[in-house]
Amino acid sequence: MMNELSLTVQDVLARDTFKHARLLAGKNGLDRQVRWSHILEVSDFSSLVNGGEIILTTGIHLQLDTETQLHYIKQLIELNVACLCVEIGVHLSEVQQDIIDFADDQNFPIIIFEKSVKFVDISQDLHTVIINRHYEMLSKIDTLSRKFNELSLMPNGILKILQEIQVHFKQDVLFISDDERSYYYPIESKTWKDDLQRFLNDNRTETFEHDVYMVNGEPFALLSTSGLGQDLGYLCLHLPQSLADDFIYLILDRASLAIAQILLRNRTIQERNQHYEDEFVRNLLHGRSVEQEDYQFYLPTKSRNTHYRILMIQMDTHDSVIDDYNWEEIRSQQAMIIRSLCKRHSIFPALTVSKNEITIVASFIASDQRIKDTNRFTQLIKQIQSTDDNAFSNGRTYKFGISSVHQDPSKIPTGYMEAKKVVDIKQSFSFESDYYEDLGIYRLLLLIKDEGYLDHYVEDYLQSLIDYDTKTDSELFETLRIYLECGGSKKETADRLFIVRQTLYHRLEKIETILGPNFMSPLNRIALEVAIMAKQILVKND
Numbered sequence: 001m002m003n004e005l006s007l008t009v010q011d012v013l014a015r016d017t018f019k020h021a022r023l024l025a026g027k028n029g030l031d032r033q034v035r036w037s038h039i040l041e042v043s044d045f046s047s048l049v050n051g052g053e054i055i056l057t058t059g060i061h062l063q064l065d066t067e068t069q070l071h072y073i074k075q076l077i078e079l080n081v082a083c084l085c086v087e088i089g090v091h092l093s094e095v096q097q098d099i100i101d102f103a104d105d106q107n108f109p110i111i112i113f114e115k116s117v118k119f120v121d122i123s124q125d126l127h128t129v130i131i132n133r134h135y136e137m138l139s140k141i142d143t144l145s146r147k148f149n150e151l152s153l154m155p156n157g158i159l160k161i162l163q164e165i166q167v168h169f170k171q172d173v174l175f176i177s178d179d180e181r182s183y184y185y186p187i188e189s190k191t192w193k194d195d196l197q198r199f200l201n202d203n204r205t206e207t208f209e210h211d212v213y214m215v216n217g218e219p220f221a222l223l224s225t226s227g228l229g230q231d232l233g234y235l236c237l238h239l240p241q242s243l244a245d246d247f248i249y250l251i252l253d254r255a256s257l258a259i260a261q262i263l264l265r266n267r268t269i270q271e272r273n274q275h276y277e278d279e280f281v282r283n284l285l286h287g288r289s290v291e292q293e294d295y296q297f298y299l300p301t302k303s304r305n306t307h308y309r310i311l312m313i314q315m316d317t318h319d320s321v322i323d324d325y326n327w328e329e330i331r332s333q334q335a336m337i338i339r340s341l342c343k344r345h346s347i348f349p350a351l352t353v354s355k356n357e358i359t360i361v362a363s364f365i366a367s368d369q370r371i372k373d374t375n376r377f378t379q380l381i382k383q384i385q386s387t388d389d390n391a392f393s394n395g396r397t398y399k400f401g402i403s404s405v406h407q408d409p410s411k412i413p414t415g416y417m418e419a420k421k422v423v424d425i426k427q428s429f430s431f432e433s434d435y436y437e438d439l440g441i442y443r444l445l446l447l448i449k450d451e452g453y454l455d456h457y458v459e460d461y462l463q464s465l466i467d468y469d470t471k472t473d474s475e476l477f478e479t480l481r482i483y484l485e486c487g488g489s490k491k492e493t494a495d496r497l498f499i500v501r502q503t504l505y506h507r508l509e510k511i512e513t514i515l516g517p518n519f520m521s522p523l524n525r526i527a528l529e530v531a532i533m534a535k536q537i538l539v540k541n542d
Contacts, residue, residue: 059092
């Protein structure tokens with residue numbers, strides 16, 4: 001067994017109190033862990049059992065048919081009882097062969113006493129052993145915890161912690177991380193690295209509890225290592241069998257905490273350099289000159305397959321007043337989270353973080369056929385959105401804007417303006433996409449708006465309708481907008497406006513009177529649709 005402090009059925013059979021006992025069934029289940037003993041003389045016991053107990057019984061409640069006895073054994077197995085000990089004698093003369101066969105098939109030990117025994121002596125002996133071993137376990141955990149903390153302060157601390165785990169459990173142990181290099185001990189355990197990485201990637205949304213997971217047919221205890229509200233990696237211990245007791249996870253918990261301290265300390269050192277990167281990125285976004293060596297330090301090496309998008313995360317401003325002390329902590333956490341998630345999707349980030357805006361020069365490598373593929377950025381956004389609000393956004397809402405794909409670094413200011421326009425559109429009205437290439441006609445409208453022409457355009461095509469609405473408190477503008485969105489379908493328009501068709505017909509007649517009988521001709525219709533979009537932009541930016 002990996003844990004010499006745990007008590008198994010095999011250990012129990014070696015006790016003096018069991019010298020007159022005989023294993024009747026379930027010889028392949030002798031490694032089941034024993035957590036307590038319990039004398040049970042009732043048939044309805046589900047509320048009395050927690051799991052891991054040795055059940056001691058005279059069989060007084062088993063003087064029934066084989067089917068009832070079989071149901072009793074099945075209940076014990078479902079409740080994860082360690083084993084059943086039965087005194088053969090006055091109340092039960094034998095255990096039926098069907099019961100023995102079933103217990104063998106389920107690897108559930110059944111032990112019989114063929115002589116009268118004192119259950120109280122057995123319970124006292126087992127409870128003494130269990131309590132003593134529990135005390136030894138706590139002492140061992142405390143010793144190892146201190147050792148892990150000492151190792152966390154040494155060079156190459158993560159590997160030294162894995163060595164200590166391996167010395168204790170005599171099994172392969174690995175630490176797998178997306179954005180840090182992975183560690184393993186002994187060297188032969190590297191063969192598990194790829195299998196574990198694939199398993200963790202395939203089960204990224206799962207929360208790994210204290211359970212055994214099968215990785216390529218082999219059992220592993222997996223434990224998430226967390227810090228600052230994010231997963232830093234996974235501690236993976238190979239098991240000799242598909243069982244793991246609480247002691248294993250208590251040790252892994254302590255080791256995981258020490259590893260998290262190392263990683264967070266390393267990341268804190270890295271974030272000290274964030275100020276310089278922040279200034280470099282801001283200069284790039286605004287077209288200011290930068291040192292050539294900074295290009296090489298903060299951006300990936302330029303190649304034919306290297307491209308980038310500008311990703312902007314615009315925070316709302318209702319809580320923009322953050323004191324400097326808290327802001328530095330929030331800023332550091334945001335940068336850490338962004339870097340970790342970007343690297344998970346093979347995106348190389350250079351970023352600047354301000355109180356209301358995070359902007360990332362998000363470089364990536366892609367073949368010609370996949371340059372414009374948005375999947376990696378879409379997945380990145382989903383993971384950012386699923387991040388703990390307190391760790392990332394400090395409880396504030398935020399919007400995304402993503403530029404088109406660029407390759408030339410001199411186009412970074414252009415990409416920045418593209419991402420900003422997406423955010424601006426989202427602040428104006430409901431626009432679902434995060435991508436600049438999906439803006440469509442809005443790209444032209446925003447250019448015209450910057451030149452100051454939109455007001456005149458809207459006035460030429462819609463002002464008479466808007467004036468009529470103002471004078472009569474009618475809803476012709478909204479009716480026209482929905483009518484055009486519905487492609488001229490009167491039924492769908494009436495349904496969306498929650499009015500009867502007769503009312504819609506009356507409104508359309510009035511619109512025709514104001515705009516002219518040909519307002520739905522192809523060219524006029526396009527002009528009106530564009531004018532409505534322009535009006536929405538202008539209204540939200542007034």
